[in-house]
Structure formats: structure tokens, C-alpha cells
Amino acid sequence: MAGSFEVRVGDKVLPPVLEHKTILHSGALYQYILETSVYPREPEALKELRQLTATHPRNGLAAGADEMQFLRMLLKLMNAKKTLEIGVFTGYSLLSTALSLPHDGEIIAIDTNRKNFEFGLPIFEKAGVAHKIEFREGLALPILDEMMEAEKYKGSFDFVFVDADKSNYLNYHDRVMEMVRVGGMIGYDNTLWSGSVVASSEHTLPWYIMENRDAVVEFNAYLAADPRVEICHLTISDGFTLCRRLT
Template sequence: PALSVPKEVAVGTAMLGVAFATGMLAGKRCPSFIFGTPSGMIRKNSPLRQYILDHSLREHPVLKKLRLLTAEHPWGRMMVSCEQAQLMANLVKLIKAKKVIEIGVFTGYNALNMALVLPDNGQVIACDINEDYAKIGRPLWKEAGVEHKIDLRIKPAIQTLDELLAGGEAETFDFAFIDADKESYNEYYEKCLRLIKKGGIIAIDNVFWNGKVLKPRKDDLAAQRIHQLNEKLLRDSRVNISMLPIGDGVTLAFKL
């Protein structure tokens, strides 16, 4: 049967293993969990991981500056890993995205990462409830020459998504990245699915939740919600998916 997604996305899906291999494990943000590979396990400080780091990461100088600055922050572990960010940028570029949604900004490392590969008229709608963290990254957005591409909206992300839908922007976005409060993941996913055009991609971060999704505790609502969404995505006929063991786990949902 004919493909229901653009050729670029079909090719991108087929080549995702290559893109993953060249971008995997290049960062220094990750907690002490272990990454799986077909040949075994790669520990955080292993020589092989350092080799991958040295031979895969291509990081813009200003992006690197923001990563290192964020790593010094007490909550620096909230930053998306740079190997994952590189994969996101590659996907955004692959599908020739112009409009992107980011839910969960923190210091703006990934917003900058995606803005750098968007065309000059591209836009990242960056959603967060805390402007203090974003103030760390904003000067570096300007230094990189992409501040005009990042529209930071400080309010609950659900409100921003509802405003976009009410404004007639359904099916006008190319890419969405979800990395905010886990209890709202299903709502974020459903609203992003309405905003993303066919052939677009939704990337959902922390789908492993540091392994807690294997047996979510009754008092761990975040783990429960992530696990529920993981199960839902497996059966969701509206998308094709790939769950990747990169960072704390990321699922890519390709809208059909």
C-alpha cells in the first residue's frame, strides 16, 4: 500500500537506527543508569561510552556553552541529554520542520538546539511555567542569533496548547517535544497530536523514568502515567512509534 507519510519521514524512519547510532551516548548529563546495546551494556563512565562521545557529538559552540552552564545548576539533571538533543535536531532538519512545540524548557538548551536547525522564518513555541530557568539560556539564544525563532510562553502548557488550537493552528506544526510534568503526559500528547500535521513527529522524553515504569509504585503517579501512556502508544493506530534507549528513554510517534 501507498505510504501515508511524506517520503522524508519514511526514509527517516528507515534510517533512524543509523541516526541513533551516530548520536547515542554523546552527552554528560545522564544519571547513573545503564544504557543497553545489542552487544551488552555501556556504563556511564566506560571507555566505550567516552569513545562514542568523542566520535559522534557535533555541538554548536553556543549550545555547548549553555549545556556546561546548565550542568552547574543544582537542577542540571533536568536538562535533556545532548545525545538526545542531537537526534531531535537531526529529525527536525530531516523533515524540514518550520514550526515546533516544546513542552518543558528548563534553561532552553533543547529550544536553542532546535532553533539552530530551523530556517530563519522557523519558530519554536517553548512552553514552561518558570521563567527563572529560561533566563539562564535567553542570552545565549541571542548570542547564537536565533532568539527571534523562540517564542517563550510562561504559563501552563495545557493553556498554551488550547490557545493554539483555538487560534486555528491544528495540524500546522511539524514537531513536538514533550518533557514536562509526567502526570499530564497524556493530555500533552493528545493536544500535540491535534496540532501536529500528518507526517509530523512527537518526541516524548523520560519514557523509562529511570526504570520505574517496570513496576510503578502506587504512590508514584508520574511512573504510573508514563507507563499508561507507553501502553496506549503501543496500541495507538494514529501513529507509528519507536521507543529508543537513549537518555532516560524517548518515544518517537510519527503521525499517520
């Protein structure tokens, strides 16, 4: 796990920000963004889930609050109604999506760990959005392969969010490209992977970062050359790549 910054404004010590949440070199600048523009506009349910997730022993798996603020705006601009999420954890990104969809919106959420999902489920229920979510427990690739056999899922999703094992991003891409509609969007999280994409093998990054570094580099190169999508590689959070399906 990365370390954290202690940020002071006058005599006030602001809550620490985990380094892996942003590629900004200045922890103070990132904290400024959060405190000025993100946290004041964060829905209460998301704030509660973010704070609850901070008590989880693997809290570093949660998506960044600034990234999810961007995602909520994107989904509303798209008028998205049906989405797919691969990698859920306690559901911070899932709740961001659920709050952005209309009352009759639908989300299929896939994760290997139902216990983590249920960790945040009471907040979904309190927020009145649990009915939008269909949680499927298990490995994503077999679940996606099964879904691809059903005609109803082909080209049916407005948006897909992928934040799971980086070694399978290429495999996920090949599948969800058939499941998102033409003109729909796919968002891939952690595509700068703590800056390791430009790190040499001697770079002193944690082993769990470096072991997936080559997979992320390969995936980024693949997306850049994929004629089926228009892409935008954003430097928000730990890197976020948006793909719009063209054909």
C-alpha cells in the same frame, strides 16, 4: 538526584555523567559515546549552554546531549520549519531545535518558569536564533487549550517536543495530536523513566521517580495502541518515543 560515574581513560578522569541521562548499564560506554561522537560535533552555542546549565541547581532537568544530536538530525531530515516545545528549563533542547530550523523558522516554547528560560537566553541571542522563539510562560494545558481554539494552530506544526510533567503526557498527547500536521512528528522524552517502567514497587529507586512510574507505563501502553500514530520507542538517553501522525 542520581549519582554519577567517575570514568578514567589512562590517567585522565573524564567529566562525570549523571546516571539518569542514560539507561546504559555502563557509564564508561555512555561517556565513550559522548566523548567520541557527540561532544566533538556539538555546536559551540550548545556546548556553552550545557556547561552553563551544569551550574544550575536543577541541572538534571536538561536533556541529554546524545538525544539532542539525534533530534537535530531528525529536524533537518524533516525540513522542519515550525515546532512546539512543552517544557523548556534553561533551553538546551530548545536551542538544539532553534539551530536546526531555517532562519525564518518558528518555535513556540511553553514553560512555567521564565527565569530558567532567561538563564540561557543570552546564548540564544549570541547564536542569532532568539528571533525564532516565542516563549509563553504558564501551565501548558491551559495554554494548549487556548491555542486549540485558534484555527491557525490546527495541524500547523512540523514537530512537537514534550519534556514536561510526566503525569500529563496523556493530556498533552491528546492536544498536540490536533496541532501537529499529518506526517509530522511528536517526540516524548523520558519514556523509560530511569528504568522504573519495569521496576516493582519494592525497587529502590528515588521517590520522585517511582511516583510518576505508573503514569509513564500507562502512557507507553496508550501510544502503543494509538492507531493515529506510527511509533518508534528508542533507548537513547532516558528513553525517547517518536510518533508520526498518520491521520
